[in-house]
Amino acid sequence: MSNVAQVVQQWLEDVVIGLNLCPFAAKPNRNKQIKIHVSEHSDEAALLEDIYQELRNLDETPVAELETTLVVAPYMLADFDDYNQFLDLVEGLVVQLNKQGTYQIASFHPDYQFYGTEADDAENLTNRSPYPIFHLIREESMEKVLKHYPDPEGIPERNIECVENLTTEQKRQLFPYLIK
Template sequence: MKDIEKAVEQWLNDVVIGLNLCPFAAKPQRNKQIKIFVSSDTTENDLLETIYLQLKELDETPVSELETTLVVAPYLFKEFDDYNQFLDLVEGLVVQLGKSGVYQIASFHPNYCFYGTEPDDAENLTNRSPYPVFHLIREDSMEKVLKHYPDPEAIPERNIECVENLTAEQIKTLFPYLNKDQ
C-alpha cells in the first residue's frame, strides 16, 4: 500500500504540480492538506462505501486541515470503461447525499481517454494517473481560488498544449506506469 501511495504522490508532485496541470494543487500539497487514501476494496459496493466515508470525513474536517482527498482504487477498474461507468455511481452518491454544489469529483485513470479522442492522443495524459483515482474536491475552495486566477477557462487548452509538447523521454520519465504491461 505504501508503494501505491508513493506512486500517486510522485504523480501528484511531478505531473499535476510539476507540469502545473492543476495550478491550485501546489499550495494544499505544500501545506499537507491533501489526503491520499489508498483503498483496499475489491468490490464496487465496498469502494462506494469508502468514498462515502471519505466525503463524510471532508464534511467533518476543517478545510485548514484537509483541503481535498484522492481516493485511489488499485484493485478495481483495470479497464477505463468500467471506471467511467462507476464514476456515474460516485456522481450519483454526491447527489443522493445532497452534496451537489458542495463536492465535485475529478477523475484519473492509467488509460484515461477523453470522449472523441484516440487512446494515444497526448491530451489524455492530463488525466492519466498510476492507478484509478477519484479526486474529491470542495467546490467552495475551487470557487475561492478561481476568483483570483486569470482566465481559468483556458486551463484545459494550456494543459493539452503542455502535454503535447513533452518529448518521448519526458513522457517515459513522468508516466513510467504507461510503459508497463497493464
C-alpha cells in the same frame, strides 16, 4: 505511507504540480492538506463505501486541515469503461447525499480517454494517473481560487499544449506506468 500512496504522491508532485496541470494543487500539497486514501477493496460496494466515508471526513474536517482527498483504487476498475460506469455511481452518491454544489469529482485513470479522442492522443495524458483515482474536491475552495486566477477557462487548452510538447523521454519519465 504505502507504496501505492507513494506512487500517487510522486505523480501528484511530478505531473499534476510539476507540469502545472492543476495550478491550485501546489499550495495544499505544500501545506499537507491533501489526503491520499488507498482503498484496499476489490468490489464496487466497498469502494463506494470508502468514497462515502471520505466525503463524510471532508464534511467533518476543517479546510485548514484537509483541503481535498484522492481516493485511489489500485485493485479494481483497471478497465476504463468499468471505471467510467463506476464514476456514474460516485456522481449518484454525491446527488443522493445532497452534496452537489458542495463536492465535485475529478477523475483520473491510467487509460483515461476524453470523448472524441484517440487512445494515444497526448491530451489524454492530462488525466492519466498510475491507478484509478477519484479526486473529491470542495467546490467552495475551487470557487475561491478561481476568483483570483487569471483565465481559468484556458487551463485545459494550456494543459493540452503542455503535454503535447513533452518529449518521448519526458513522457517515459513522467508516465512510467503507461509504458507497456
